Amino acid sequence: MSRPSSLAYLLPELVRTLLARRVTVSFPFEPLEQPVYFRGKVIVQSELCRGCGLCVRDCPAFALELEREGGGRFQLVHYRDRCAYCGQCADSCPQGAIALVSEFVPPTPRRETLTQVIVERDAGG
């Protein structure tokens, strides 16, 4: 239903907007809602990890590193500053040990705080 031209064409829409809910929020003071499947923080169930390195191989941003220390000991390190939150690691993991949860990773000026050892396995673990 289109209306004919008028000098104040947008007026009805303005009134409708005024009566409707505001769409912006004052973000840092009010929380943002993330949907359930939002790809946020990367978490790992470390007991499932076998250190196969498939996630490291498929990570497009080189954000995962596997450090093998001999004797079955290894460390999986996540560099969140490089991470693109694409979820490929969760897809590539044959164990289903990795997931991205709907939790926003806040930015920080201190880059080193974003590096995180997500799996640490002693020998025979």
Add this chain to the structure above:
Amino acid sequence: MNVELVLEALREAFPTEALEPRAVPVDETFVPLPPDCVHPAVRILIERFGLRHLSTITGEDTGSEIVLLYHLWHGRGLTLRAVLPRDGAHIATLTDLIPGAAFYEREVSEMLGVTFDGHPDPGTLLLPDNWDGEPPLRQQRGGVQ
């Protein structure tokens, strides 16, 4: 576009060349041509078939030679494939027939060091004006990638 008719016309125009078309997924026909036949071939395609849409020009350095692919489209894809030597690679420009080839030729030219003879506005497209290194998509000797 009837690919058979197009091929027939090209065979007619270049009787000495062995045109061996190859079907490539998805719905594309590759026709190898000698470099100096590309320009006359495109002229024939435009005049006889109204095939004026050049999607892009792909250039690739395979290590031993430079391959140019002219991706045309007219309901179906038709790609003309020309092989140039790595040293002193040059080919006639298509800009007089298809002005829209200008950017693609400039890109191939800067990325692979191919000269397009008769290009009205050569020069870098994506690289900085003062770029003086190797063309970036050339394979370096020694396998540095």
Add this chain to the structure above:
Amino acid sequence: MISEENVLELTSILFAILIFPGFGFLFVCALGFQWIDRWVVAHLQGRIGPPWFQPLADFIKLMAKEDMLPIGAHERACALLPMVSLAAVLTVALYVPVGGHVVGAFEGDLIVVLVLLSLPAVAYFLAGWLSASVFSVVGGSRALLQYFAYEVPFLMALSGPAILSGSWSISRIAALQSQTVWMVLVQPVGFLLAFVGLIGKLKRSPFDIPKAKSEIGAGPLTEFSGRKLALWHLSLHTKTVVGIFLLVDVFLGGSGGSPTIWGALTFGAKSLLILLALSVAGVLYARLRIDQLTHVGWRVLAPLALLQILFVIWIGA
């Protein structure tokens, strides 16, 4: 010899100039109107808008910022122009009654006000011309073209009430309306023309042509920063306040005669109404092009204003 009466008189004049209805009051109004405008526009567009202290915060931030100009800009002129603009607007404010209060009024102050109100436009144009940037030069020439497009209808529209009431004093025009009827009822076309002219004068959307962001950056003010920019903004926002007060006085009957609480309240309500109309007008349209504006100005507004004047002279006779 300074008598006690003289001191009292002096203090009351100083109070009128500096606090109310002078500079202090205007400063508060400028920030307040700016916030109301932004809040209204935001809500019309479905946003929550800025908090009430945002204009003040912006002003303080700009005052504290580094002040620099490009090489080639005329430094002294660039420092002087925002002050000239602000000074002109503040002088105007002395002659425009606010809720019945006025600092200085005399027969013919309407003409002085109209002349002084064009001074910021000239300063704005010069600022563009002298600040060594292509964007500001283009913006400056647009500001001048726009000036010619809106100024003639604006002047003619405002002289209508003066002719009808037989006085060129704003206070008198306002006072006369409380005895008869509001000028807007007699001259609705004149009021509309003055309103459109005011939008042009304030360079508000849809006539924000000289400072069209997507075309020429910030127009004449592109190269200004820090304190100079703060003064420019202050002068433009004060001009908004003064312009609205002027329209209320001339067309809407001012405060309705004597300075009472009720008069002040109605004056405030009328001013807010005009501000609201300005906000809505800014939200409704796309920005016009300068040639389209001059077309509207000379082909539509100016003839209308002329007819209006003839009409006023006819009913006045």
Add this chain to the structure above:
Amino acid sequence: MSRMTIPIGPQHPALKEPVSFLLTVEGERIVESALRIGYVHRGLERILQNRNYVQNVHVAERVCGICSHAHTTAYCQGVEALLGLDVSPRALYLRTLLCELERIHSHLLWVGVLAEHIGFTTIFMYAWRDREIALDIMEELSGGRVAHAVNVIGGVRIDVSQAQVHAILARLDELERQIGTFLDVIRHERTFQARTRGVGHLSAEQVRRYCVVGPVARASGVDVDMRRDAPYAAYDRLSFQVITADEGDVWARAMVRALETVESLHMCRQLLIGLPDGAPSLFKKGHSDGAPSLFKKGHSDGALAARAPRRVPPGEAVSRCEAPRGELIYYIRSDGSDRPARIKIRTPTLTTLMTLPDQLRDIHTADVPAVLAGVDLCIACADR
């Protein structure tokens, strides 16, 4: 009259991305313009050669910040053709659904950008507000607003439950009502027309000369659309109209895009209602059953993942698809390893950029933003 050079870019309020136009003007008339791109050249074609096929899905997604899904679609299609994979119909439907949602979001974004460029802030705000509906649907389906990471080689990563289908359908109705507003404004609002009619005119002949694609070509009366002319994904199973206009100016482009948005909405409905059963991906994840519920991020039947062969047999593929801005083409050559030997991307913006010197000649400086908005530049796409 004296001549002046106005630089538009590389940084300018009218530009969302770095590109440079040097305009030579006489008064307010433009006599000449010079275009320079390449400020955001990231060497993506080289990067693609240095990563494996799985990683490249995500690299291709980041060529563009708006039509990211179109890029992965073209890329995955090409690799699937090389591998000889058959993708399940459900996956194709979901892939197409995202394509169309992305088109809606891209076109609405464009309406907003155009409105902002001609100083129509309200329409800008409204367009971006309503675009959120499409973005929210995509975010809920995929977990990302713009980088959806939906396509994988051999299918898609997401699935839709029946409840979600109904929820999305309801929101599409809301979106359709809002798009009606924009259509009305484009058709009837006077100041909008004053700023867009007759601006940035391109004739059909110019469009053909510069091989322009997408909505810009269609607005000049060149009837070309890869979705109909070379159907991919599930487009051969949908009924839709290709919108064209004859005026060839910015107004016609606005009209074409707005009507295309409506058409895309209808396509989304068809896709959701006719969604075939089956697995959304060729390959199922092995160990999903043992994982706790959080890790089953998939939907009804556990997590989904692709296990396409890592090595791709030698060969070549040319994959075309219709991105929101027009024909997008990927050329992929494999040498038999797990990394492509060469990937060439041609994005639709590169074609429209070539027409800009023509469009910017002999116009008013105030029309420059409208012209630039009209062709819907995506510089990051063009520079790669």
